[in-house]
Amino acid sequence: MLTHHDTDPAFQSPALACDAHFHVFGPAERYRYAGGLRYTPPVAELSDYLGLAEVLGIKRFVFVQPSAYGRDNNCMFDAMRHMDPALRRAIVDVDEHISDAELAVMNELGVRGVRINVSPVHPYEEGLLERMLPRIQRLDARCAELGWHLDFLLPGWLTHQMLPTLAQLKVDHSLAHMGMFLGAQGPQQDGFVQLLDLLKNGPGKTWIKFTGTYRMATAPAFADALPMAQAILGVAADRVIWGSDYPHLSFADKVGSVALFNLLKDWAPDAATRQKILQDNPARLFRF
Secondary structure, three states: OOOOOOOOOOOOOOOOOEEEEEOOEOOOOOOOOOOOOOOOOOOEOHHHHHHHHHHHOOOEEEEEOOHHHOOOOHHHHHHHOOOOHHHEEEEEOOOOOOOHHHHHHHHHHOEEEEEEEOOOOOOOOOOHHHHHHHHHHHHHHHHHHHOOEEEEEOOHHHHHHHHHHHHHOOOOEEEHHHHHOOHHHOOOOOOHHHHHHHHHHOOOOEEEEEOOHHHHOOOOOOOOHHHHHHHHHHHHHHHEEEOOOOOOHHHOOOOOHHHHHHHHHHHOOOHHHHHHHHHHHHHHHOOO
16 A cells, blocks of 8 residues: 555645546556556555545545556546546546547546646657647547547647647647646746746636646755746636646655645645635536
8 A cells, every 4th residue: 555644734625626637556467558668557546545535635536547558548447436426537548539439438437538648758859749740639629529628748848849739729738747847947948938828828728737746846845846836826827727646656755645735835825726726627627
C-alpha cells in the first residue's frame, strides 16, 4: 500500500471537491502493459487512492488513463464500476478511428475526454506537431459530437508550438502540469507568456490543470511554481482545475500527496478561489 499521510491538510476542501487527475494500476498479471514503458508501474488500486481522497476531503473523481496501459482502458473502467456513477468521470486514450458505438458506451460510463499524451521530458523533435495534427483534428471533431474535451500532456516546447492549434480547436481542452513550462524559468519565459495571452484573450476553451508540480517545479519546496500558478489564476481562475496525479509514479518516494495538495493554500490563499479550482470549475468541465 502506498503512503499518503505525510502531513495534515492545510485547509478544508469545499463540499464537493474534485480530484481531476489521478491514476489506478492493477496487478500486472491481470492488466497488460503497453510497450515502451516510461516508468515502472506500481500496483496502486482504487482502495489505496480512496484513502488519500478521504484525508483530503475529495468527493468527486476524474480517472485519467496512464500511459503504461496505452489504449487499453480496462483497468480504469473496472475501478470506475466500483464507484457511484454520479461521482466519477474519466479521460481515456483511444484510437481516433474508434467506432461510434464504443464511444457511446464510454460516454455512458462517464468518460468526458480523450488524452493526447507525449512524455513531459520528450526532447525537441522536428516535425512532431505536424505528425500529431491529423489525430488531434480527428479527435477534436469526434469530441465535439459528444460534448467531450481533449486533455494534453506535453513537454513545454511542444505546448508552445501547439498554442496556435489550441486557439482553433472546436472543443474545450486542458493542459496538464501547467503546460510543462518549467518554474525555474519563471512566468516571463517565452511560451508561457503566449499561453497567458491565449488564456486571457483567446476563445475561452483552454483549461489549466494544477497537477504534477514536481515535474515542472524545483524540489523540495516547489517555490518556483507559485508565480506560475498565480499568473494563471490572474487571467483564468474560472478555467483552472486541480489533480493529485496520484500515485506520482517515478516521484512517489520523493513527494508527499498531502504536502502537494497544501501548495494550493499558497497559490490561492482565498477560499473562494480554491472553491472554483476544486469544485465549481471541474463541475462545469466534467458535467457533474
